[in-house]
Amino acid sequence: MKGLMIKDAYTLVKQMKVFLIMLVVFACIPGYSVSSFAVIYASMLPMTSIAYDERSRWDRLAAMMPYSARDIIMSKYVLGYILTGIAALLSLAAQAVASVFSSSAFGTEYVISILLVLCCAVIIQSAELPIIFRFGVEKGRLSLIILTVVIVIVIMSFGGGLVRHFAHMGMNVSFMTAACITAALVINVISVFISQKAYAKKMQAGH
């Protein structure tokens, strides 16, 4: 799997240089909304990487190399986890630095907000990858756009407010956060399972 991840890293860095720089800049802008966008955007990069694989027909070659179907699938999930994780960490670091030089707040609430965005990002990824593995990027594009726009709007509009609201209501935020993380984990495990089935079906069709 390491070889696949290195290949993806080369491809993304060389093809998406400007977008990756923008992602880092957005993640580093203190504040909730823009950094949320960076984390969500990072979760879409595995799909971009699959699109490049399709363009070069890398999958045909990879199927003959010592990679299992599981390696091929997991490499995309792990790529997404790493990228969203980096975006979230950059965002937290930027907010922490900003709070030293200004009066902007950096506390548990911000950490929880970013953590929730991170959960949403990996849930978006887990919803999209099985579709892409089954139908390819071109055919799955429309469903991806709709899904992503809906989730991003919901998070941008209600994410931070919801956390504050629950806090004001005296609900246990730690419990809510733990529930979200658990949900993200469970959805991802199910998603990997479905992706394996979807990929096998694509193999059945003989590409």
Added chain:
Amino acid sequence: MTQTQTNAIEVRGLNKIYSDFKLDDISFILPSGCIMGLVGENGAGKSTAINLIMDAISRDGGTVDVLGVDNQSREFINVKEDVGIVLDEAYFPEVLTAKNVNTVMKNTYRRWNEKKYAEMLSRFSLPLSKPFRDFSRGMKMKLAIAVALSHEARLLILDEATGGLDPMMRDEILDIFNDFTRDEDHSVLISSHIVSDLEKICDYIVFLHRGKLMVCEEKDRLLEEYAVLRLSREQMKDIPAGSVMGMKENAFGAEMLVRRSEVSDAFHTEHTTLEDIILFMAKGAQD
């Protein structure tokens, strides 16, 4: 076909059914240390057979053993370490350079040999830092061949690997494949449209036509067994029908591919080439 102690590839009763094509009950054995040519027209099923051998697509029937291992067993992933692959296109991501490919393959194959890869790049005059998208087709194929030969493979599977290369380069590549099989443990399965290339290097020939196996035979035996006859219409009557494998009729008579052993010595048979045998047999199957 003579079997050595171990076979590189054993294909038995292989089937794959698509809506518009069927690979039908294919069986052949590639003994270790030999080169087998897979020949057939476009759409004959050569690439499908190669994909099935590497378990890259699912099969509908039959069995395949590669280097003594069932290709649907868990151990097959380790066998893939021993198989060098060159497909009809190189299929590396277009932004990668030969140097990047080295890093990717170093982390893919356990026995990746960087020194050998560097030697191959130098032998093929391939640049280290030029993106793959800027390579010519010939350069792309050379890079794929360099990769296939740099991880201590015991079996090379080549799908139209010499296509797009100039004759001199093709000759050089064929020599490399020939050298590869000097080790008794090394074998090659090569599919190509260029039958003259196969005739130069192959020990065995598998001829597929419309998804069916027409011939699986030692090349030298094929060339000994078959001959071309040019006959008038009257002479044609004296040829046993079962000995004719294919025929091209013209205004004066016919050219036919026959089994030499089944035709009277009174007829003057001409030595034939692999290309003639394939063409006559394909025509015979169509008729």
